[in-house]
Amino acid sequence: MKLHHLEALVSVADAGSIRAAARLLQLSQAAVTKALRELESEQQLALFVRTAGGVSFTDAGHRLLKHARLVIGQMERASEELAKLRGDQAGKLTIAVTPLVMVTFLAETVSLFRKQMPSIQLEIFEGLTAVALPRLREGALDFGILALAVALTDQEFDIEPLFGYEPRVMARRGHPSAGKHSLHDLLDQNWAVNFTPASYESLMQRMFWQHGAKIAPARLHGAHSYSLMLELVQYCDMLTWAPGPLLLTESMRDWAQALTLDEQFETRHVSVISLRNAMRSQAAKCFIDCLCKVIRTRSRSASEANRTLFDRLELLL
Known part of the structure; x- marks a missing residue:
């Protein structure tokens, strides 16, 4: 298994097709195809399924891809370290x-x-x-x-x-559930949250299960960016579970509020x-x-904004 084999593998995964991977690597399609065939032949496993729409990975391909990214990442870091020794920045x-x-x-x-x-x-x-x-x-x-x-x-x-920091349940100001005081009274609401299949149980335990609350999966909507989460909370009447100090920031302070609940959440x-x-x-x-x-300097600042922020943070540096 050679480095150019792994580079071809990762480039196809990132680009979605052999043609696009060839452009990314600045090689010919034939060269990338040859590298992939050599890799499959050496491993005696099918790593790809070629379709009209591009390339998809088999289970073996996905497993090798994970290791290939690690190897290439470490090689890039090694090259950067050596470049620094040569005086290249x-x-x-x-x-x-x-x-x-x-x-x-x-x-x-x-x-x-x-x-x-x-x-x-x-x-x-x-x-x-x-x-x-x-x-x-x-x-x-x-x-x-x-x-x-x-x-x-x-x-x-x-x-x-x-x-x-302390996580809080948040909603837009004026939300119909703003006066609720228990998590159990919020289970009929829609929530904007972020999780993967691997993190689902951990998230549910932290948010609901430890308090004896069971929520229907259909109430949980994946928001995989901060701006998207804000949009869903502000304009779609969804609730979210987020760091309390976010309420002090420009992105949330003018329109969002934390609900005052009987349940407490452990520090994250x-x-x-x-x-x-x-x-x-x-x-x-x-x-x-x-x-x-920056964190240490801000924590020692006398400004009101910084004092208010660090009143809500537990410094661990």
């Missing part, structure tokens, strides 16, 4: 950021990072579970700044807590999460250092 940092950090600390962090590493290209994904977790496991992210509903193990991930932690024992690039270390510096 170019590179790329791919991360996922949870919405709470996105609307509170991200802009300052990126500005500070760009001053220190101006030649590094950033690629930033929303750090919601359904978006971030698969990419994290595949090695497509250098790291994530996340608050995941699914339990993560120390054997699989390195987890560095930053701060904790926002952490820097990366694959266990993955090599962390200098760019990754720098970005994390910048984020920690």
Whole structure:
């Protein structure tokens, strides 16, 4: 199994077809096809199903793809480290950021990072579970700044807590359920939430089951971006379960409210999460250092906005 075989595999997965993968790799279709055939022949397994609409993966193909992404990701990081030793500063940092950090600390962090590493290209994904977790496991992210509903193990991930917060049930102001005081009175409402099949039980336990509340799956609507969640809550009368400090931010403070419920929810932690024992690039270390510096500086600020924010955060740095 050679590196160009794995690059062809990943490119087909990302591009959706051999023709598009060839453009991505700047190779001929024949070269990509040859690499894929060699890979299938070597492994003695069918990895793809070729259709008129493109290429789909068999179970074996999906399993190999996961490992291929990890290998290529580590090779890219190794190349970046060696380039730095040669004096080359170019590179790329791919991360996922949870919405709470996105609307509170991200802009300052990126500005500070760009001053220190101006030649590094950033690629930033929303750090919601359904978006971030698969990419994290595949090695497509250098790291994530996340608050995941699914339990993560120390054997699989390195987890560095930053701060904790209290989750709240939220609705638009004037929502018909605004006066309700129990989760059990909200089970007939529609909810905008974010989960994957793997995180579903963990999310339900945190939100409903621990309080003896059972909700029909048809009431749960997947919102896989922060902006989409806001739209569904503000304009479709859906409820959501989100970090309480979001109510202080520009995106929610003028129209959203937290419901005052008898049930309490356990504190959740926002952490820097990366694959266990993955090599962390200098760019990754720098970005994390910048984020920690911004959080610490804001936590010591005398401004009313920062004091109010950090009254609702449990600093874990």
